[in-house]
Amino acid sequence: MNIMRSFKCESCGAITNCRIGMSNRAEQPLRFCCPDCGQPIDIVIGGKHAGVSGASEIEAMGPFDDGTNFVDLHLDFPVHFGKYVMGDTPFMRAVSRIGAENIHLHNARLQRLDATYTTFGFFETLLKLYVRERWVPFKNAIERRFDGTVVSDKMQDRNAALYDVIAVTMWPFAKPGQALEDIEQYMKVQLHLANTQKLSFGAFIDEILDTGFLKNMQVACLGIYPRILKAELPLRPALFLDFDTEYQNQAIPMRISADQFDTFKDLYKDITEIISRQFVLVAGINNLLKRGDHNAFKPEIGLTKSGRDLTPNSLHAFADVAFGQKDDLIDDNWFSFGDQAADNQLRNAIAHCKTDYDEITQNITYHPRKEGMRQEKSEEIYFIEFMRRVLIAYREMNRLHQLIKSLFYYYYLIHAAENSG
Ligand SMILES: [Zn+2]
Incomplete structure (x- = not known):
């Protein structure tokens, strides 16, 4: 269903006609x-905060004419810029872009969000209880709020309960089928290392546990989930793009009908920062697989054209390497990173505040290269594409968090058990 409404800008008095497509969100x-x-x-439909701010509503005169500003709005889909065309609603456009069957899949994820968004706060609290090791309230929350069980006070059982809740809560943002594929690969790699080079794999596990690295990584990852949930509204149209292959091949300007860029800038930066640190685990395992020593990088892999050898002499040294160079130091990587999972230029621009956001067009201009005061070379992406990058980076972080999870299981179930007996 669509409703037609007109608003008079509080600041300049201009009138904008809106066609608002209804979502099922309360x-x-x-x-x-x-x-x-x-x-x-801002227009809020339904709920306690229903109302308009920044404009006053005036009587809508349909059908809308060409001479007046016009915007399509819909929470669940990307919307197009341009003139009002009767019947060419955001929903109809969406169906024509991805087909009815995919609309059904998209809706299934949105329905889950619609049903659960009021409970996201409990999930955030649960993660905090886990991080603070408040095990009694943690267990209570799992049982009362999430219908789960913590079968014993062993860490592996607490983790099992925690990761079940994460999988269920974060399901709408997951890439279908990805989790299973990854976990199979992680199990295979770990079993292989445990069978063929138990001692050196054990030394790796000891180092990432003793330095607190694995735990710190886990805590950092856990901190991202509530922030993804808070980005639920602008991520809805980004989720739609999972099915839009035409868009994936060529990004076109489309609008998101919710929150703005500034709110989510840091989220992208922080996720890519975590991915950069997760690279350390990937590199350590790669070194084990290739050379039987997590500290041993391929000799001269970091040799530059000028003859300087930047090959790290340990995993510890690798951790400090700039994000953009890490991938080049991992030979024949066992882990395949997703496309666009970490756009180093975009990350750098955001980290160094070199972005401009045009609220009207939702266009982000960023300056990826360091060029002193004249920032001539710039790139542009739309807010919707930015939110898609957030989603893609989040998924990559989550994939590597599953690796962290399975390394903990190896530690609890095999490594620690053997070394204590
Ligand atoms: Zn105005």
Whole structure:
């Protein structure tokens, strides 16, 4: 269902006609910026906060004419810029882009979000209880809020309960089938290392446990999940793009009808930062597989054209290597990184504040290269593409968090058990 409404900008008085496609979410916070002056206009449909700010509502005169500003709004789909065309609604456009069957899959994920978004706070609390090792309230929360069980006070059982809840809660953001594939590979690699080079694999496990590295990584990953849930609204249209192969081949400008870029800038930066540190585990395992020593990088792999050898002499040294160079130091990587999982240029631009955001067009301009005061070379992406990158980076972080999870299991179930007996 669509509703037609018209708003008069509080700041400049310009009128904008809106066609609002209804989502099933109980509360629908929508936002666009006045096409004339950029004033943010917020419209909330349903729920406690229903109302309009930044503009006043005036009587909508249909059908909309060409001479007046027009925006399509829909929480669940990307919306197009352009003129009002009767019947060419965001939903109809969405169906024509991905087909009815995929719309069904997209809706299944949204339905889960619609049903659970009011409980995201409990999930965040649960993660905090785990991190703070408050085991009694942790167990209570698992049982009361999440219908799970913690079968014993052993860490492996607490982890099993925790990771079940994460998998269920985060399901709408997962890439279908990915988790199973990854876990199979991790198990295979670990079994192989345990069978063929138990001592050196054990030395690796000891180092990542004794230095607190594995635990710190786990805590960092856990901190991302609630932030992804808070980005639920602008991620909805990004989830849609999972099915839009035409878009994946060529990104086109489309609008998101929710929160703005500044809120989520740091989220992207922080996720890619974690991925950069997760590389350390990938490199350590790669060194084990290739050379039987987690510290042994391929000799001269870091040799530069000028003859300097930047090959790290240990995993510890590798951890400090800049993000963009890490991948080049891993020979014939056993782990295949997803495409666009970590765009180093975008990350750098965001980390160094070299971004400009146009609220009206939702266009982000960023300056990837360090060029002193004149920032001539710039790249552009739309907010929707940015949110897609957040989603892709999140998924990669989550994949590698599953590796962290399985290394903990190896430690609890095999390594620690053998070394204590
Ligand atoms: Zn205005």
